[in-house]
Amino acid sequence: MAKIPAYAAAEAKAPLAPYTVERREPGEHDVLIDILFCGVCHSDIHQARDEWGNSIFPMVPGHEIIGRVSRVGAHVTKFKPGDMAGVGCMVDSCRDCDPCRRDLEQFCYKGAAFTYNGTEMDRETPTFGGYSTQVVVDEAFTLKVPEGLDPAGAAPLLCAGITTYSPLRQWNCKPGDKVGVVGLGGLGHMAVKLAASMGAEVTMLSTSPSKEEDARRLGAHDFALTTDEASLEKLADRFDLIIDSVSAPHDYNTYLAMLRVGGVMVLLGVPPEAIPVQAFSLIGGNRRLAGSLIGGIKETQEMLDYCAAHNIVSDVEVIPIQTVNEAYERVLKSDVRYRFVIDIASLKK
Ligand SMILES: [Zn+2]
Numbered sequence: 001m002a003k004i005p006a007y008a009a010a011e012a013k014a015p016l017a018p019y020t021v022e023r024r025e026p027g028e029h030d031v032l033i034d035i036l037f038c039g040v041c042h043s044d045i046h047q048a049r050d051e052w053g054n055s056i057f058p059m060v061p062g063h064e065i066i067g068r069v070s071r072v073g074a075h076v077t078k079f080k081p082g083d084m085a086g087v088g089c090m091v092d093s094c095r096d097c098d099p100c101r102r103d104l105e106q107f108c109y110k111g112a113a114f115t116y117n118g119t120e121m122d123r124e125t126p127t128f129g130g131y132s133t134q135v136v137v138d139e140a141f142t143l144k145v146p147e148g149l150d151p152a153g154a155a156p157l158l159c160a161g162i163t164t165y166s167p168l169r170q171w172n173c174k175p176g177d178k179v180g181v182v183g184l185g186g187l188g189h190m191a192v193k194l195a196a197s198m199g200a201e202v203t204m205l206s207t208s209p210s211k212e213e214d215a216r217r218l219g220a221h222d223f224a225l226t227t228d229e230a231s232l233e234k235l236a237d238r239f240d241l242i243i244d245s246v247s248a249p250h251d252y253n254t255y256l257a258m259l260r261v262g263g264v265m266v267l268l269g270v271p272p273e274a275i276p277v278q279a280f281s282l283i284g285g286n287r288r289l290a291g292s293l294i295g296g297i298k299e300t301q302e303m304l305d306y307c308a309a310h311n312i313v314s315d316v317e318v319i320p321i322q323t324v325n326e327a328y329e330r331v332l333k334s335d336v337r338y339r340f341v342i343d344i345a346s347l348k349k
């Protein structure tokens with residue numbers, strides 16, 4: 001066991017503060033990673049504040065981890081010291097159930113080992129995330145990060161990137177498709193970049209006129225203000241695919257009406273209350289309402305390789321870890337374009 005510096009929430013009401021965490025000695029299949037950057041995901045805030053009611057304290061958040069491999073176990077084949085590596089939302093799963101065998105480890109029937117606020121598969125050892133200087137992960141759950149990717153900008157790919165890449169692939173986004181993206185935040189900005197890179201004609205659907213310039217810079221071809229009835233009506237029957245990244249309450253039926261016949265709307269955000277869907281919103285036009293949760297390890301690797309080939313990273317604001325509590329407040333106000341990334345070097349000072 002090695003004791004290393006980290007930042008943790010001691011309890012739901014507590015701000016994050018310096019903490020010491022223990023990491024296991026790397027086993028035969030493990031990779032020891034010196035963390036360089038860790039993204040700040042909105043779900044870090046929900047969990048650090050116990051807003052989902054499942055929090056384990058003390059909690060070291062962080063599941064958008066990029067670093068360099070410093071040591072590998074005897075049987076590790078994918079990595080050697082010095083390699084760039086990434087860790088996303090999961091660090092292990094049972095590897096044997098139906099979803100695991102289908103490369104959908106995030107839905108492991110035994111419950112995947114999530115990177116923090118969870119346990120290893122022994123169901124005893126707590127997991128601690130990337131707001132720390134090092135992490136030890138089985139190579140099977142460690143991603144290879146192509147050297148061409150800017151490491152700070154690449155960190156959010158491990159959650160925001162795969163969360164938006166996976167539904168675009170699941171629903172076969174292709175050149176010429178008309179894709180609507182609802183909400184321009186951490187997820188939405190990646191959805192715009194990725195869909196545009198796949199050749200889709202992207203429309204940003206936002207409540208905020210101030211987002212138009214950014215949406216176009218990120219690759220959107222069109223912008224519609226969702227507070228304006230007239231502009232929404234013009235979008236009827238338009239989209240092959242809508243990626244809905246919004247967690248605030250909003251009416252799904254309004255957006256379902258924008259799908260062309262057979263179109264699909266995919267939910268990524270989690271509004272606090274259930275939202276009623278009219279049956280006819282789906283029946284009329286064979287429309288589909290779907291959901292998507294991150295992506296499996298294989299698809300996450302595919303996404304990283306795709307982003308390297310297409311020169312895509314997240315737009316980030318790099319911060320020292322000492323300002324993470326202020327960063328949380330700014331995320332809640334949507335005052336970030338579009339992801340905070342912690343420079344872990346600040347933790348060693
Ligand atoms: Zn996340």
Ligand SMILES: [Zn+2]
Nearest residue numbers: 094097100108
């Ligand atoms: Zn499983």
